Amino acid sequence: MAQEQNLLINGPAGQLEARWQAANQTRLGVLMCHPHPLFHGTMDNKVVTTVTRTLAGRGLPTLRFNFRGVGTSEGVHDHGRGEQDDVLAVLNYARTELGWERIILAGFSFGAGMACLSACRAPEHLAALVLLAPAVHHFDAPNQLPYEFETFVYMGDADEVVPFEEVQDWAGRVVPTPHFSVFRTGSHFFHGRLTDLKASLLDDLAPLLNPLQP
Template sequence: MAQEQKVSITGPAGMLDGRWQVAEQTQLGVLMCHPHPLFHGTMDNKVVTTVTRTAAGLGLPTLRFNFRGVGNSEGVHDKGVGEQDDVLAALSYARNELGWQKVILAGFSFGAGMACLSACRAPEGIAALVLLAPAVHHFDAPNQLPYEFETFIYMGDADEVVPFDEVSDWAERVVPTPHYQVFCEGSHFFHGRLTDLKASLQEDWTPLLKAVGLG
């Protein structure tokens, strides 16, 4: 597998530092958003890289990036407001610069919230929404998601950061009903369960892979 390439994404608050994994096909790619910048969240987080490596192993191109003010990305943290625009800028880059036709938009914790809200603002071209331990206590989780794509939620029932009950309650109330997988004794960072998470992602992405001739 080829190494990721460094890319610079033009964002509304300046350039965003990113990493792009090339693949032979560009019909479907994975864009991954990292956890909270104020709690040391970056695109190098282990959950983030587990998702992108899983995707790359399936033949999918991937893109991960640092939100504004993180690492070499310009700008300053904007409390989850401007960060949504960062996601939209990365989506635009994936489509217009990398040539992706469809995008699996994924995020972990804070990044899951930003991915969710961005998908609601711009659902066009999104093949699936993947939310890992979505920090529903930190963002205004919507009561309705777009019908253009399916949503997948992955949560550990021993999460020490995001309240498990709040995520479960939201997963039960939001429409359309998302796919919701609970990892027994799973922590926020999926310690000891990353292999299981990888297997779940592979299984859930199979229908999408078949649509582009990879499954």
């Protein structure tokens, strides 16, 4: 497996710090968004790296980045407005510079919110939307998702940060209905459940992953 490489991506508020792991194929890649910048969220978050390493292990190229104002990314935190533009800029980079044909867009907590809203703005090149503990109480969660791809929601029912009932309610109302995986006694950071999370990801995304295998 290739080592991650450091990248600087031109974003709307300046350069964004990123890490890219190459793969032999570029038909499908993974872009992962990190949790809230004002609560120490970065692209080095354990859930973020668990997702990227898991899918890199299946031969996918991966890309994670720091939102504006985080790490060495330029700009200042924009309370979820400019951060959507950051996601779209990195999506565009993955397509035009890395050559990815389709993208699994994923996010954790605040990052799940930014991924969700960005997916609604630019659904045409997405293969799937993966939302881990989406902070629906902190962003204007849409009533409708794009039909171009399937959406997967992962949530611990003992989440101490994002209210489980609010995510459950949203997942039951939004159209089309997402796949909703509940981790019993699971916390916000999936403590002790990361192995289960990895297994669920690989199982849910198998229809996308299996055609890539030789």
